[in-house]
Every structure is written in C-alpha cells, then in structure tokens.
Amino acid sequence: MPELRQNFITKEWVIIATERAKRPEDMVVRREHKPLAGFVPTCPFCPGNEDKTPPEVMRVPQPGDGAWKVRVVPNKFAALARDQEPLRTIHRSRRTINGFGVHDVIIESPQHSAMIALMDDEHIAEILRTYKRRFDELSEDPRIAHITIFKNHGQDAGTSLEHTHSQLIASPVISHQVRQRFHEVLRHYDEYGECPFCQMIEEELSEQTRVVMVTKNFVALQLFASPTPFCTHIYPLRHMATFGDISAAELSELAGVLRAMLAKLYVGLQDPDFNYTIRTAPAESVGVRYFHWYLSIIPRLTRVAGFELGSGMFINTVLPEAAAQFLREVKLERALGTSTT
Amino acid sequence: MPELRQNFITKEWVIIATERAKRPEDMVVRREHKPLAGFVPTCPFCPGNEDKTPPEVMRVPQPGDGAWKVRVVPNKFAALARDQEPLRTIHRSRRTINGFGVHDVIIESPQHSAMIALMDDEHIAEILRTYKRRFDELSEDPRIAHITIFKNHGQDAGTSLEHTHSQLIASPVISHQVRQRFHEVLRHYDEYGECPFCQMIEEELSEQTRVVMVTKNFVALQLFASPTPFCTHIYPLRHMATFGDISAAELSELAGVLRAMLAKLYVGLQDPDFNYTIRTAPAESVGVRYFHWYLSIIPRLTRVAGFELGSGMFINTVLPEAAAQFLREVKLERALGTSTT
Numbered sequence: 001m002p003e004l005r006q007n008f009i010t011k012e013w014v015i016i017a018t019e020r021a022k023r024p025e026d027m028v029v030r031r032e033h034k035p036l037a038g039f040v041p042t043c044p045f046c047p048g049n050e051d052k053t054p055p056e057v058m059r060v061p062q063p064g065d066g067a068w069k070v071r072v073v074p075n076k077f078a079a080l081a082r083d084q085e086p087l088r089t090i091h092r093s094r095r096t097i098n099g100f101g102v103h104d105v106i107i108e109s110p111q112h113s114a115m116i117a118l119m120d121d122e123h124i125a126e127i128l129r130t131y132k133r134r135f136d137e138l139s140e141d142p143r144i145a146h147i148t149i150f151k152n153h154g155q156d157a158g159t160s161l162e163h164t165h166s167q168l169i170a171s172p173v174i175s176h177q178v179r180q181r182f183h184e185v186l187r188h189y190d191e192y193g194e195c196p197f198c199q200m201i202e203e204e205l206s207e208q209t210r211v212v213m214v215t216k217n218f219v220a221l222q223l224f225a226s227p228t229p230f231c232t233h234i235y236p237l238r239h240m241a242t243f244g245d246i247s248a249a250e251l252s253e254l255a256g257v258l259r260a261m262l263a264k265l266y267v268g269l270q271d272p273d274f275n276y277t278i279r280t281a282p283a284e285s286v287g288v289r290y291f292h293w294y295l296s297i298i299p300r301l302t303r304v305a306g307f308e309l310g311s312g313m314f315i316n317t318v319l320p321e322a323a324a325q326f327l328r329e330v331k332l333e334r335a336l337g338t339s340t341t
Numbered sequence: 342m343p344e345l346r347q348n349f350i351t352k353e354w355v356i357i358a359t360e361r362a363k364r365p366e367d368m369v370v371r372r373e374h375k376p377l378a379g380f381v382p383t384c385p386f387c388p389g390n391e392d393k394t395p396p397e398v399m400r401v402p403q404p405g406d407g408a409w410k411v412r413v414v415p416n417k418f419a420a421l422a423r424d425q426e427p428l429r430t431i432h433r434s435r436r437t438i439n440g441f442g443v444h445d446v447i448i449e450s451p452q453h454s455a456m457i458a459l460m461d462d463e464h465i466a467e468i469l470r471t472y473k474r475r476f477d478e479l480s481e482d483p484r485i486a487h488i489t490i491f492k493n494h495g496q497d498a499g500t501s502l503e504h505t506h507s508q509l510i511a512s513p514v515i516s517h518q519v520r521q522r523f524h525e526v527l528r529h530y531d532e533y534g535e536c537p538f539c540q541m542i543e544e545e546l547s548e549q550t551r552v553v554m555v556t557k558n559f560v561a562l563q564l565f566a567s568p569t570p571f572c573t574h575i576y577p578l579r580h581m582a583t584f585g586d587i588s589a590a591e592l593s594e595l596a597g598v599l600r601a602m603l604a605k606l607y608v609g610l611q612d613p614d615f616n617y618t619i620r621t622a623p624a625e626s627v628g629v630r631y632f633h634w635y636l637s638i639i640p641r642l643t644r645v646a647g648f649e650l651g652s653g654m655f656i657n658t659v660l661p662e663a664a665a666q667f668l669r670e671v672k673l674e675r676a677l678g679t680s681t682t
Contacts, residue, residue, distance in 0.1 A: 002421055002440025004514060012517045015440065020418040077361040079648075079656045080343055093541045094565050099343025099356065150647030158646025169648055173345060176353045177653025180521055200434045224435050277651025298650055305499025306491030307420075307510055309639055310618025312518025313489075315420045 005225035008200050011184050014225045015315045022317045024326035027229050027301050029272045034162075036113035044076075045163035047110045057104060058133065060126050069123065070130050071107040078103035079169060086143050086172035102138055102170040106130055107163065114164045115153075116259060117266035124255035127166070131278070132251060134168055135244050139283030144170045146178060146282045149243070154273025156300040174282055182281075182291060189290035197292030201235050210320050212264070212327045217250050218257045222320035222327075229318035230269065230327070232261055232297040241291045243280040258295065260332060265299055268330040273300040346566035349541050352525050355566045356656045363658045365667035368570050368642050370613045375503075377454035385417075386504035388451045398445060399474065401467050410464065411471050412448040419444035420510060427484050427513035443479055443511040447471055448504065455505045456494075457600060458607035465596035468507070472619070473592065475509055476585050480624030485511045487519060487623045490584070495614025497641040515623055523622075523632060530631035538633030542576050551661050553605070553668045558591050559598045563661035563668075570659035571610065571668070573602055573638040582632045584621040599636065601673060606640055609671040614641040 003016045044052035047067065058072040074082070080101025087098045108114065108127050116124055131149050138144050151166035152159040174182075188196040201219060204210055210222045212232065220234045234257055236250065246254070258276075265272060280293040308314055344357045385393035388408065399413040415423070421442025428439045449455065449468050457465055472490050479485050492507035493500040515523075529537040542560060545551055551563045553573065561575045575598055577591065587595070599617075606613060621634040649655055 001425055002419075002442075004438040004440055004512070006436035008434040008436070010517065013438075013512075013514050015420050015512075017420045017440075020420065078343075079356050079358045079361065080345075084342055093349040093537075093544050095347035095349070097345040097354075099345055099358075101343075146652070148648055148652045150651045152646045156644065158644040167648070169652075171345070171354075171356075171652075171654070173354050175652045175654040176351065196434070203434050275647035275650050277647050279651065296651070303497065303499040304645070305493045306616035306618050307489055307508070309616050310491045310620065310637070311487070311489045311510075311512075311516045313512070313516040 007223065007225040007227075009185060009196055010181055012225070012227070013313055014227050015313065016319060017315050017317050018319070020315075020317050021319065022229070024230075024268075024318055024322050027269060027272075027299075027318060029270050029301070038111055038113070040112045040163070043112055043161075043163050045071075045105075045107045045161065045165060046112055053105075058130065060130060068110065070109070070126050072104050072130060072134060073107065075103040075105050075167065080171060097172055100143060100172050102144070102168070104134060104168040106134075106166045106168065108166060109164055112163050115262075115266070115271075116164075117262040117271075119259065121252070121256045121259055124259050125252045128251050128255055128258070131166075131168070132244065132246060135280075135283075138168075138170045139242075139244060141170070143172055144283075146171050146174045147280070148277065150275060150277040152275055154271075154300070156273035157275045159273075178282075182285075185290045195239055195290055195292055197235065197294070198239055201237065201292075210324045212324050213257065213260060215253055215257055217253050220257055220261050222324040224320060226316055226320040226323070227314035228298060228316055229301050230265065230272075230299045230323050232265070232299075232327070234258065234261065234295040234297070235292065236294075239289070240293055241281040241288045242283060242286050243278050243293045244283060244286065245293075254295075261297060261327075263332050263334075264327045264330040265297070267332065268327060269299060269301070274298060275300065348564065348566040348568075350526060350537055351522055353566070353568070354654055355568050356654065357660060358656050358658050359660070361656075361658050362660065363570070365570075365609075365659055365663050368610060368613075368640075368659060370611050370642070379452055379454070381453045381504070384453055384502075384504050386412075386446075386448045386502065386506060387453055394446075399471065401471060409451065411450070411467050413445050413471060413475060414448065416444040416446050416508065421512060438513055441484060441513050443485070443509070445475060445509040447475075447507045447509065449507060450505055453504050456603075456607070456612075457505075458603040458612075460600065462593070462597045462600055465600050466593045469592050469596055469599070472507075472509070473584065473587060476621075476624075479509075479511045480583075480585060482511070484513055486625075487512050487515045488621070489618065491616060491618040493616055495612075495641070497614035498616045500614075519623075523626075526631045536580055536631055536633055538576065538635070539580055542578065542633075551665045553665050554598065554601060556594055556598055558594050561598055561602050563665040565661060567657055567661040567664070568655035569639060569657055570642050571606065571613075571640045571664050573606070573640075573668070575599065575602065575636040575638070576633065577635075580630070580633055582622040582629045582634065583624060583627050584619050584634045585624060585627065586634075595636075602638060602668075604673050604675075605668045605671040606638070608673065609668060610640060610642070615639060616641065 053073040059068045060070040086100035089096045147170045149168045212220045276297045281291040394414040400409045401411040427441035430437045488511045553561045617638040622632040
C-alpha cells in the first residue's frame, strides 16, 4: 500500500507510491552518451581559451608549469550583476531589489569531459577548497545575504555548457524557502533543545537501513521521506551550521565521500543526469545550534508534473530503503581515499 | 540590469535575468509533433475500451446514444489508495500516514488527441463541471484534507498516457507548501484587513501591463514576479476561497477563458508542453477572506536546475510584461464564448 511520509526537517509530506513502485534497477538510464573529449577547440572553458571568459576571479595552479587545475570566472550570462547596489523598492504590491549579486562559474578541470565520479580525490578536494574559499570571501560582503553552490550535470539537469563545471550564486536576499526551513528547525530546537538534523542522523546511523556509507566525519544516506528516487544527502557528523565551518581535513574526507557517491550513481544508474547543491546556513548564522549544512545530490530520473507543481508534494516511486540497499551494493574499483594519480 | 522581484502572495523572490534575457518569440517550441489521432485501438481511454479502466466513477453522457463526453475513472496506478484508513504513526523522527486518498483520471474527450485549446467551449465547460462535481463530492469526506486538480500535457510536463486527460488527487494532509502560503496570506490579511489576491488583481487591472485578457468575471495575467516564462494565472474577479464556490455561469465563462489562454499558448508558442492546476483553499476553509482560488497554467519551456533546487528561487529569462504583450497580440480565429459545434 502507498504511504505518506513527512520530512522531519522541512515538514514536507511525500507520497511513497508503492502501487506504481519501481525497482531501483528500473531507474537505470539507458541512453546514448556522447564520446568523451579531453580538449574541444571551441570550448571557452578549455585551456588556451582563457581569453573567452570574463577576467578570472581565482585559479588553482598546476604546480610547475603555467597550467591550472581549477579556475573561477564570472558567469558571462550572469543571473545577477556585480556592478550595482542592492537597492530595494516597495510600491504597493510590487517589491523589487536591483539585481545585485555574484554569479561564478567554477571550471572543475582543464579536461573537457572530466567527471567528479571518475576524478582522483585530491583533485576533487581542490574543487571543494575552491568552493570554500569563494564562500568565505563572499560571506564578508555585507550586501550578500545567501550563497548557493550547485552543479548541473547533463541536459535534464539544466546544463547548457558541456565542459565540467559548477556554479555559485550569491544573492542579496535569503530565499523564502531557505527562510521557511530555518523557521521549522528553529521551532524544533526551541521545543526539544536539540538540532533536528543531529537527531535524525543519530537515528539513521542506529537504524542503518537508509545509510549508504559512513566515514569518520560524514554519512551519506537516503532520507526517510526522500522526495525523488536516489536523492542522496551527505551530512557532516559533527554539528556545523555553515559550509564555511568545515576544516581542511574534513574537506579532504568529503572529497572521497562525494566521489564515492557520484561513482555509485554513475556505475549503478549508468551516468544519470544530476544536480548537487550545498545547503548551508547563511554566513551570518555561522554559530546557530539549529541548522546543519549538507550536500544534496539529486539524480534527475523523473519529471515534475502537475501534482507536484500544484501542491508542492512529491510522489516518489522508489522506496528509499531499496535505493540505499542498491547503492550500498554497487561495488567501486577504488576504495575511499585512494587515488588514480 | 537584472532585477529581483518578490511574489506578493507567496513572498518568494524571483530573479528576472535580463542579461540572459530571451525575447518571447525565442521561446517558441520548434519540434516534431506526432500526428493527431481520433481513435487508437490499444488506448485504454478510447471508446470501446471502457473495460480496460477500473470501474467508472462518473460520466457525462452524450445525449441520444450510449456514448460519453467525459468519463472519470480511478487511476489504475494510483499514487494513493481508496481502501484504507489514513492512520498516522509517529516514531521518533519518522512520521507516516497510511497512503489513503483518491486519485481520479478525468478523460476529457472520447477523441484520443483532442486538445482543450481546440475544443468548443461547451465541451470544456463539461470538463470543468466534472472537476467541480468531484471536488464537491470529495470535500464531503472527513478523511480528505486537500484536493489538487491538475493536467499534464506533453512529455516534458510528465504525461505518461497520450489520450487527453486531467487528474485529481485528494490527500489526507494539507501539503506544507499549501499551508505555508495560507500562513503568508493570513498574515497579510491580519495586518492590512484585505485579501492580498484581491489587492493584487485590482492593481494589475489598473496597470494593465501584465494583463492578457479580462472578461466579466475573470482576469488572465502574468505575475509581476512570474517564476517561469509564460506562467499564466486566471483569477475570478470576485473573492472566492475555494473552487467549490464557483457558480454555474462562472464555470461556463471560465471555459472560454481557459480555452482562449491555452489557444494563445498553442498558437503563439506552437503547442508547448504545459501543466495546469487549480490552486484552491481546502473545502474546510470555504468562507475565508484571505485566500482566493485561481487556475495556474505553467508552460514547460525551461528546465529547473541546481540553483532552483538548492535555493527554491527561480530565474526567469522572459520579462512578464513582454510575455503578456506577446500573448495579447496572438490573434485567435474564435472570439471568446463562440463555439465550433
């Protein structure tokens, strides 16, 4: 029989639709893939074409030669613009803010078709360090209210440029959704005196059925009320409100966990399109006891339809427990923390 | 320059991204369409195959012969099940409800490839009357908390069956999103003593720039903070909290407005995939002064990517004012209220 499950953190209900249930292996993507390329002469993110992007914000150099491992450039088609002030206008029902903000592109590798699932862990750690450096820098700007770091992999995930990259958008407001989630967890904290994420993580670790992997400082799991098939969350085990709190050692460890989870999806579901995003408290809330940052990986295996749009409620056709078991059983050639270089 | 705009009702911020702006005509869908079919022998919704659906819940007969104009049947792959009680379980962080609920399919026409954009208004009125009859019937059930009526047109909108149909899901909970929106409008009402929808509609009517059409009892417009290109809302002009409040005359008039708006999208954007959904207060809130039902049409012209998933904030690349003008200028062969039959 179908079951409604409530997300403990967000309070959102999800329908786990067993009548239309799919086995995890039914979600395997069987499609034509383009051949992978190391270098594409026309690609603005490939080495040698550095002048085709706006002036560089940051780079991680390749030791020795003049080459780079990771580059950060402003998005040429930025959603928000750096060169204005976030002025607010209120006129009757119309509220606007000038579109001030920062929209970075993080070019993850000089290799055109590189994939995090197949990179060595040290290179992934450089990408994550780049995220953190930009997060820290932009958090200093009093005009910035919130920072979203995200990646789009594949057409169904909204990619427009093929060369492997992620993005960062720093906005002058905290979105309504982020604010609402804050309210919910604060309410929980005030009532029970405990971070609801910490409580949920502890319960998941003791129950094990939805856990995919655990390391010294991180756990990767399927949510009890997972909204979509194989949506995977990676939580730090110690309480931290913002991504900026992560230590250097934890960053290196997270690289291995992220690679392992993306590799399990890559192998198990045959390179599905996916997004990932870092859900963090804004920098101003660095010390709060009620929010806990995490990284959310969302494989794009299904389409949002009218019911989801009209109610905000999702229908998930794969049992989270079955998805977790499926991912646990995907064997990887490389164990955690090893590297191909 | 880009601009952030806040939805007056939901308080959600949207980025109107003029740097990556598209002219409305750039959104025209240019793709291969399947040939239209009147009758498909293998289709469970085509006449003669009535035994391939679960037993009928309701039908609108064709006067004279034994044929039908509209049929309602239980969804064979229902997300929720009629034959159980909505029992709630709370165990530490896990909250569940047995998947009780109703999931109807409304087969809109015996014609396999019929489209509301091309139907005669009286037939559309029969479909809307069917929605209302099911809404009213299910609203009587104390186990039902909320009813979502929606339509998926085309693959990108999540359709799995081609034969023209819409759906209804009646759930034992009010979704978190619906509840949150209720809170926001109630807060507005308590502060200003006015329905925020009524205020917004009045302002839009006086400003005109985002209005696509107005009839005696309805207005169709683009929101000031429209989250996606060509997202179109149809509001009743008089204050009504639930869809169940609509009068017989208003239902007939709505049929013409819905047809005209879908026809403008069909002609102007060349049959885009779309969803529509009726956003109504739950039946228990029938008389409330702070909520106002509406019908929302969402053309599926863009993909949700990592930023939207990670922040809940949308980036809209088409100015709502330009979309409204584009739709106003789409000429239809049939004026409002006329019919081909």
